[in-house]
Amino acid sequence: MTARPLPGTDCAAGIRARVADRAGRIGTDGRRPVLAVVTATDDAAAAWYVRSIASAAETAGVDCRVVDLGAQASPGEIGACLQDLSADRDVRGIVLQTPLPAGAEPAVLAGAIVPDKDVDGANPLSLGYLAAGRRAFAPATAEAVVTLLDQHDVDVAGCHVVVVGRSTVVGKPLAQLLLDRDATVSLCHSGTRDLAAIASSADIVVAAVGHAHLITAEHVGPGATVVDVGTNPTDDGGLAGDVDPAVVGKAAALTPVPGGVGPVTTALLLQHTVFGPGG
Structure with a gap:
């Protein structure tokens, strides 16, 4: 098995095109x-x-x-x-x-x-509104994960999703967004016991820990979809994800780094800026 790539470049380009059209019409x-x-x-x-x-x-x-x-x-x-x-x-x-x-x-x-200008959902009020189901900006990286899954027709409803990382930038708000889409979510972190056993039971694994190649093949069950949110600088000026490249031989689908979640995140910041929350 070789994992199907889930790039974000086309998705991001589509968002930017809509933003450009809207920006051209609202400029004064x-x-x-x-x-x-x-x-x-x-x-x-x-x-x-x-x-x-x-x-x-x-x-x-x-x-x-x-x-x-x-x-x-x-x-x-x-x-x-x-x-x-x-x-x-x-x-x-x-x-x-x-x-x-x-x-x-x-x-x-x-x-x-x-909150009306908090396009990355960083204000605690925005996070509270999100949890309460009120209109608010979601953190762009968390929203990028579900947007990218939608783009590639990965339906999360009824799926067990393991999110590794509990930050307010990705992990916590992403768990809320996934719950809102009827996923069953396990939110894991550095203190989780036997992480590999929990993660390998998931239909979808999202790695958002900021530690290069922490998630290995033992953390991924056969046929799982893996979303790599990591952007760890390398000595040669490149970027490494949180997921070990060996996972490509076990997962059914995998987002690349770079070129996966990252471009969708930046495009969503622009979408939030031009369209407002929920736009």
């Missing part, structure tokens, strides 16, 4: 919709991600305003910047890029982003 006085990305880190993976957002925005007719506060920025400076952007009528979406400087708490600072 020739001005394009603005997505602001606030960064306060020198992390290489974060820099790569921000560049990918800016590149995707350019192709979709969205202005990406990168606000680099520097790795030494204080929580007060970051919070004030987010408040200013929230009050800026030209800005339709705001992303607070992580990691943040020592002493800065992402959940506290993300609370400074008004």
Whole structure:
């Protein structure tokens, strides 16, 4: 068995095309919709991600305003910047890029982003609305997983899905999105006992732990679908996923890294910016 690839590039291109059409119709006085990305880190993976957002925005007719506060920025400076952007009528979406400087708490600072502009679902209010079934932005990476599965006709209803990783960026909100689609979800993490036994029982395995090649063939049952959310920088400047390449010989389907969840995530940030929550 060789796993069927589940690329995200075509899906992302379709989203960007819809965004470009919408952006061209809502612009006023020739001005394009603005997505602001606030960064306060020198992390290489974060820099790569921000560049990918800016590149995707350019192709979709969205202005990406990168606000680099520097790795030494204080929580007060970051919070004030987010408040200013929230009050800026030209800005339709705001992303607070992580990691943040020592002493800065992402959940506290993300609370400074008004929910209507919280296009990456980082404000605790947005996460609460999502859990309660109210209209809100879902974290783009979590939404990208279900969007990519839809694109490739992988129906999660009735399936056992094991999500490895419990972050508020992917794991927790993804579990909610999957439950809303009638999946049965096991949310696993670093403290899970006998992870391989649990994961290998799943119809679908989602790896979102930020640890290169942590998920091996022993974690995957024959014929399972595997979604790799990992984007771990390699020494040669590339990216490695959370899933070991050997899984390709056991799984029925596998998302690539790069070119899988990543491009769909950036496209969804643009969609959220232009269409609003639920758009």
